Amino acid sequence: MSGDRILTGLSLRLLAVMLLTFMAVLIKLAAAHGARLPEITLFRQFFAIPVAMIWVALGPGLATLRTTQISGHITRTALGVFGINFTFGALLLLPLAEATAISFTVPIFATILGALVLKEPTGWHRWAAVVLGFAGVLIVTQPGTGHIPLAGALVGLTSALTVAVIAIQLRQLGRTENAGTTVFWFSALSCVPLGLVYPFFAAAHDATTWALLAGVGIFGCMGQIAFTAALRFAPVSAVMPMDYSGLIWATLFGWLIFGTLPGGWTFVGAPVIIASGLYIVWRERRRGLPASPVVAPTEEADAERERGVEERRPAV
Template structure:
């Protein structure tokens, strides 16, 4: 009997990571459709956010109870989870607001500027080395955003572009915080505490925001939570199975879903400027991810060399 091939196991993990990332992108796309449908049928932002986190808490809590158990949720970094919740809720509110103001494809494209902000924040906050090539990619990405947003154009609401950029910056801030939390906390633990802690402020606001809705709207609101929670788990799990440089580029398939669902559900195709600016933003983000991979590989190689020396 032939011994197991370790390379085959590593390949299987990467393929699973890619599959989970693609699944999370598709689920988030359907969640975004639900957000737009719920808002169009009278649901407020506070209601949508409450149900997003309530459904996710039910899902994650069930998975924890059926899997590692409640004891796995013990944490010694409660303060970090609180900060992640505050920043995460702010980013979520901005993201959902952008979705209600812009077509799906445009809102998704603006969100692709997140790696650009992550690079800037990584250089300013974490003092990560950032060479001229990555700064050039950042500049190109912002040019792509300007092409899509068409400042001064009447077809694209300026407020939507601003909230979208603020949401991307907020998400980038959260991603940097998650780098530190992820060193000691399991992915499911992080998702649970974010979902659970979010319900405290959202639960206080909910009684003042809740309205009477048709059964379909309640079903959409619950679906937003369950689908969003499943997407978040799949996204987080993908990062534990595969390298960031491999799984993160899968996020750009979101534009395909946004275009398809925007056409099928809302009868809306991206504007001409989006077709021009989106490739610029995507290329910028992919280059930044690739350069980050190269940088970390060089750091690992140097560390090994120093250890041998």
Template sequence: MAARDTSLSRAIGLRLLSVALFATMNVLIKLAEARGAALGEILFWRQFGAALLVGAIVGAGPGFASLRTQRFGAHVLRCVIGLTAMSLTFWTLLLLPLAEATTLGFSMPIFATVLGALVLHEPTGWRRWAAVLAGFAGVLIVTQPGDGHIPALGIATGLGAAFCTACISILLRTIGKTESGLTTVFWFSTLSLVPLSIAYVGVMQPHAPVVWALLLGIGLLGGAAQIAMTRSLQLGEVSLVVPMDYTALLWATIFGWAVFGMLPVVSTWAGAPVIVASGLYIVWREHRRRREETRGAIAQN
């Protein structure tokens, strides 16, 4: 029991660490862009730094032979969707304040529920559909369509990023059956460098030393956060660790005020709790469904 408690505590700690690292990375992204870095440069350095970090860990640990895969096509598809999600996420960060961009990202579980029902034909009762509707109502409260306080393009990129991230979560359910977390992260980072290198050639430019430091920091922080996030899922169930992601709004609010002198607007304060509550309920219902399926399988045997 003590060993299990330790494992669960490590899972929660790693997830909280990954959220803090991603939040810090988001600050560096906005600072780098404000100092002249293009989106294509930021994306390249994000993946380049992650590839270096993951490669070093694999080389010092299980070795590169452990990265062999029989699911290369699935990794390519994950790379395409992942790059789209990352591009939209970073674009949203450049268009919106940190708190609003982060809040829109919380709609991911809502899209994941819809996709799970439509694509994987997962049983979805009226309670989860009600949570989905409540979540979308929270999005409407935050964005206030037609009000103009949040740019329409920022809303579109934020929701598009959440949708693509939900698609990744569906895809990873199948990849994760045969591939380790480090293998998945490694192939995503390295495969994405092919198109990003081509794009980087077209946008690369000289920068002050502080900008190069910011770009390198984006890559290393992103890689470390991705590894911590992946490891947390290996040590604890999704229902245990995913709720920790909502601490991102706390970090976004603190950084937004301390670094950029901005606090969330009233509509964000009103809508964010609705979106968070919807996401937490969806995660809880998914945990109950899987537990009931496990019990049913055991009873049949």
């Protein structure tokens, strides 16, 4: 693979991280304007549908949205609705940088689930990385000190665990479905249960709040697309370190928009969590294993199968 293609993949991954971090900022701003979690999750999915359809229409065509795996998409949707509420809940309960740091535990949970569920061989090196990663979580959260809300930390860890579970299911679904189809059906199907809950939380909002809610869906979907496109040009092991740039964006946006900076322990614990995740990926690459599809905290972790496929799709 040429250096230019890898550079394109890295650039797209960096763009994806920035877009998804900006989505997180919009979530916190929407909540500050009075939008509640059920509203935010519904409109995150609703406003993503047209973006996904445009992407598919410009690429392989809308005909590819047909699926024979509707039961798989329903399962993915059930898990996804659960996970998205915990992901957004963590953003509402925690400062932006701390929520981002805790989300980096996805590869740690991936290793545990790979060993327990998929029976993947896991040596002491990767188990040591798991222990190191959770030590980093303890450093960031400082349980018992009130450094950050314990409920927020637990919600964030539950979110990371759910993302890892979803990625295992996506590994199976991705054998027959491309990423565009998966994004579309998740967004569309999840609007059904979220829409049933919405009337109990619906409220009148001003134009600014509606713009923020629309932005959550648009930037979130664009971030997913950029994640997927990155893996058409570079392997997971190459682009995965770019995901940790999210802590830089989270710190910058937190300071500029919310006037907050991470606590000192976050700067100590976050590198420990990051080192754990990078070591897990390095061990997989060294042993010649396929990179885990859950090494990155993204809903579309099955996108590696998109590399070299659907060449008619324009670069994002």
